[in-house]
Structures are given as C-alpha cells and as structure tokens.
Amino acid sequence: MSTPFINFIDLTEDVEVENETPAPQTNGFINVKSLTPPIENPEKNENSEKSENSENIQPENGTFSTNLVVSPSLPIKRKSSEYEQPRASPVLPRTPTPKSVSVVVPTPSLSLDQYLKVEPELTGLSETFYPTKSVQQAEVSMRRYPRQRTSKRSFVPLSANLGDRPRPEPSNEDLETIQRASLTRGLARLEASGTDIRFNIDKENLFLLAASNFGFIQDYILREGVERVPEEFNAGCECPGGVCDPTRCNCLMEEEHTDEKIVPYQLNKRALQPDFLGRTSMIYECNHRCSCQARCWFNVTQRGRNFQPEIFHTGNRGFGLRSFDNIQVGEFIDYYLGEVLTQEEANYREDDQQVSYLFSLDFIPEQDSATQKDYYVVDGRKFGNVTRFMNHSCNPNCKIKPVSIDHADDHIYYLAFFALRDIPAGEELTFDYNPGFNKKEKKAAGAVKCLCGDAKCRGQLWPNARKQQNRSPADDSA
Numbered sequence: 450m451s452t453p454f455i456n457f458i459d460l461t462e463d464v465e466v467e468n469e470t471p472a473p474q475t476n477g478f479i480n481v482k483s484l485t486p487p488i489e490n491p492e493k494n495e496n497s498e499k500s501e502n503s504e505n506i507q508p509e510n511g512t513f514s515t516n517l518v519v520s521p522s523l524p525i526k527r528k529s530s531e532y533e534q535p536r537a538s539p540v541l542p543r544t545p546t547p548k549s550v551s552v553v554v555p556t557p558s559l560s561l562d563q564y565l566k567v568e569p570e571l572t573g574l575s576e577t578f579y580p581t582k583s584v585q586q587a588e589v590s591m592r593r594y595p596r597q598r599t600s601k602r603s604f605v606p607l608s609a610n611l612g613d614r615p616r617p618e619p620s621n622e623d624l625e626t627i628q629r630a631s632l633t634r635g636l637a638r639l640e641a642s643g644t645d646i647r648f649n650i651d652k653e654n655l656f657l658l659a660a661s662n663f664g665f666i667q668d669y670i671l672r673e674g675v676e677r678v679p680e681e682f683n684a685g686c687e688c689p690g691g692v693c694d695p696t697r698c699n700c701l702m703e704e705e706h707t708d709e710k711i712v713p714y715q716l717n718k719r720a721l722q723p724d725f726l727g728r729t730s731m732i733y734e735c736n737h738r739c740s741c742q743a744r745c746w747f748n749v750t751q752r753g754r755n756f757q758p759e760i761f762h763t764g765n766r767g768f769g770l771r772s773f774d775n776i777q778v779g780e781f782i783d784y785y786l787g788e789v790l791t792q793e794e795a796n797y798r799e800d801d802q803q804v805s806y807l808f809s810l811d812f813i814p815e816q817d818s819a820t821q822k823d824y825y826v827v828d829g830r831k832f833g834n835v836t837r838f839m840n841h842s843c844n845p846n847c848k849i850k851p852v853s854i855d856h857a858d859d860h861i862y863y864l865a866f867f868a869l870r871d872i873p874a875g876e877e878l879t880f881d882y883n884p885g886f887n888k889k890e891k892k893a894a895g896a897v898k899c900l901c902g903d904a905k906c907r908g909q910l911w912p913n914a915r916k917q918q919n920r921s922p923a924d925d926s927a
C-alpha cells in the first residue's frame with residue numbers, strides 16, 4: 450500500500466482557488482486549505498481575524514486567495530496571529546463585504562482516517578513469524594546445510610498417500626537406457642568441447658556405470674566454505690622482454706641458504722628438470738599478472754598436456770589411464786581436478802564413498818602447524834578430468850607435484866602429474882597413493898588391498914583412507 454502524500458504548499462504566493470469548501474482529496478494527495486483574504490492593509494487583515502468562524506462570510510467575487518495550506522494529520526501551520534485571544538472589536542462597517550475568511554481545516558472522514566493510520570502489513574514472509582535469515586544463519590554455522598542437501602532422496606519417505614499401490618522399480622533395461630543416454634550426452638558434450646580423450650570401452654556396461662555419473666571439468670569447482678585469496682593480493686613478475694630471466698624472475702623461489710633461484714623447468718622443453726622430480730618443493734609458474742604472459746617458459750602446466758589420453762578398463766582395478774603417445778621424463782600429464790571442499794565436508798563425503806577420489810591440498814609452504822590443519826580437499830568423484838582414472842602402483846611412473854599460479858594463495862593450488870621416467874605409449878599411467886609409506890609399517894586393518902601386481906608391491910593402497918591419516922591418538926584410544 451502506498452503512503453498518502455501530503456502536500457504542503459508554500460504560502461508566500463497568493464493563489465486563486467474556487468469558492469467552495471475545500472475537501473480532502475482521496476487520490477493520495479491531501480490538500481487541506483485554510484483561506485484568508487489577500488492582505489491589503491494591516492487593519493483590514495486584523496478585522497478579518499476578528500471575524501473568524503463567522504458563518505456569514507461570503508466571497509465577493511467567488512474567489513479567495515489562499516495563504517495557508519495544511520494537512521489534517523500534520524501540525525497545522527498557522528499564522529501566530531491566529532493563536533491570539535479574540536479582542537473586543539470595535540463596530541466596523543459591514544460594507545463592503547469583508548474579504549476575511551476563517552481557517553477551514555476539515556476533519557478527515559473515518560475512512561480517510563483509517564487510510565492515514567496504516568499499520569505495516571503482516572505477511573507469511575514476515576520476519577516476525579518466520580525469521581528466515583537467523584534460522585538459515587544458525588543452520589549454516591552448524592554446518593547442517595550441506596548434509597541436508599546431500600541426503601539420499603531414496604531414503605526420504607514419500608508424503609503422498611500412494612495407498613497399497615506398489616512403487617514400480619525401474620528394470621535393468623530402463624536403468625541401462627538411462628545410463629546410456631546420459632553417457633551419450635556426456636560424450637557429445639566432450640566432443641563438442643574439442644577434447645582429445647579416447648575411450649576404450651570394451652566393458653561397456655561398467656563404463657556406463659562409471660561415466661554416467663561423472664562430468665569432465667576444465668578447472669576446480671569451489672564448494673561452500675572454500676574461498677580464493679582476493680585477486681588484489683596476487684602479483685606477477687616484471688621481467689623485461691616478454692621472456693623470464695631465470696636468475697631474476699620474482700615468481701621463482703630461492704634456495705634456502707643461497708640467493709639462487711630454483712628453476713623447475715627445462716628451457717623450451719615443457720618438462721621438469723630431472724633433479725626437480727626428486728624435490729618436494731612447490732612449483733611457482735608465472736601468471737596473467739606477469740609481464741611475460743603466455744610466452745613464458747615457466748608456464749608449462751597452464752598450456753595443458755601434450756599427449757592423447759585413453760581411459761580403459763584394467764580388469765581388476767576398475768578403469769585406468771594410458772597414453773596413445775610416448776611420454777618423456779618430466780613431461781606434464783595433467784592436473785588432478787574436482788570439487789574443492791572444506792575438510793568437514795570431505796570427511797562427511799568420505800564416509801559415503803567406497804572408492805576414494807579425495808586429495809588433500811595440505812602442502813602448505815610455511816611449516817606453521819596452525820595453518821597446516823586448515824586445508825581444503827579435492828574430490829574428483831563426480832567432477833574431474835582424465836587423472837581421476839589414474840590408479841595406484843607401488844612402482845609408479847608418474848608423480849604429483851604442487852603448482853602455484855596465484856602465489857598469494859597457500860590453500861588453493863594445483864596438483865600436477867609429471868612423468869617420472871620415459872613412458873612408452875600404451876603403458877598405464879600410475880602414481881603412488883601413499884608416498885610417505887614406511888616399509889616397516891604393518892598392514893593396517895581395513896586397508897584397501899593393492900592389486901598393482903609389481904614385484905615390490907606393499908600390499909595396501911593406503912592405511913584406510915584419508916581421514917585415518919588425520920586421526921589424533923585421542924581418536925584411537927576412544
């Protein structure tokens with residue numbers, strides 16, 4: 450409902466109005482007029498005040514000059530003389546008809562009065578009865594939202610009364626048709642995006658199962674609670690001439706005890722330095738804020754992979770990844786992509802996953818234990834790229850390395866795979882899921898059995914999933 454406007458007209462100018470009792474208007478504008486004659490001389494005017502409320506007052510020529518316009522709901526603006534006590538008036542000649550008039554302030558009608566006293570309307574969305582914001586904020590702070598959203602629909606009872614009618618179960622043929630349609634759509638999207646990925650689908654039904662619930666992505670998907678460092682905190686180098694100088698580029702880290710720059714890549718080879726493969730350091734690449742931009746030879750992973758990948762079925766370890774081309778030692782394979790989650794959400798998802806696709810982003814350069822606990826996790830189960838199909842081997846041919854592009858962001862960086870040795874076309878690409886494995890460790894109860902088949906196989910993939918590694922002694926004694 451709109452608030453009625455109240456016009457307060459300026460009183461300094463005389464305005465001619467019709468000779469009729471001013472009435473409140475009902476179109477939302479309320480003009481209530483107090484009429485006094487034009488002041489010809491002070492005496493005359495005084496006379497007019499004395500005749501206030503006189504019923505005999507008639508306009509002479511049908512027009513009055515308005516000196517005052519007031520609102521019924523606002524304090525009436527009167528001349529100070531109007532508040533004076535009536536004085537004993539001398540007898541005045543009645544001709545000509547005096548031009549004085551009384552102040553006419555019409556009382557608003559009952560209906561208008563109600564209209565003016567409008568209470569704020571209460572609706573079903575009123576914060577008084579449904580405090581949405583506070584409830585939602587509380588739920589988010591209690592981390593309830595993600596759980597509720599991911600609840601299994603099939604476990605939620607139907608509220609509709611279906612009577613005794615049995616719910617039709619989809620047949621295997623129906624499911625296969627749905628999966629096939631989904632896979633066909635997914636592959637068509639991939640093809641349209643110009644991908645070079647090949648699928649060796651000899652176990653078509655299994656592949657349908659895996660691929661129908663998976664989407665290929667080009668970059669991380671950040672989920673609730675995950676934030677990048679704001680753009681303004683990131684910086685680039687200012688190497689002159691468009692190509693970085695490895696002795697001076699600001700993007701490169703320095704060795705701990707010397708001023709020497711750590712150069713991760715071989716010049717013009719798009720491959721890691723052989724000695725860098727054995728290091729645990731983060732790789733810092735140039736980025737779009739650097740003066741060198743795309744031509745820089747430090748931008749290796751950002752230019753993408755250099756071979757044609759194939760997803761195939763391994764037989765005993767689900768799907769795996771291999772290459773149609775030979776790969777050289779140090780060559781970039783691809784990033785491990787997926788949804789980036791908070792640890793809490795990752796723990797929750799891990800309970801739900803039999804096969805793990807979770808990867809912690811816990812390579813924090815500064816060894817501050819407080820910061821180390823505060824890391825994100827990448828989940829490649831539903832969204833990812835070809836590396837999501839890479840299996841574990843106790844004698845792997847690839848290695849994962851952290852790559853930083855936004856240097857100010859210690860928490861969101863890329864996990865990049867590089868070839869540990871020359872890999873001939875067709876050989877499965879693998880990496881060690883648990884590189885920190887201590888050979889003296891006993892096989893953990895519940896550990897996933899390793900089927901890599903290597904002569905030096907350790908017998909297990911990882912102790913028992915990612916969460917186990919984060920357990921405190923207190924958890925174990927509980």
Ligand SMILES: C[S@@+](CC[C@H](N)C(=O)[O-])C[C@H]1O[C@@H](n2cnc3c(N)ncnc32)[C@H](O)[C@@H]1O
Nearest residue numbers: 766767768804805837838839840841899900901
């Ligand atoms: C990141 S996925 C790899 C792709 C997976 N094979 C698929 O079909 O989607 C990791 C899972 O693959 C299986 N896996 C990988 N390497 C394995 C190995 N050496 N032995 C047994 N299972 C393995 C495990 O089930 C593990 O949880």
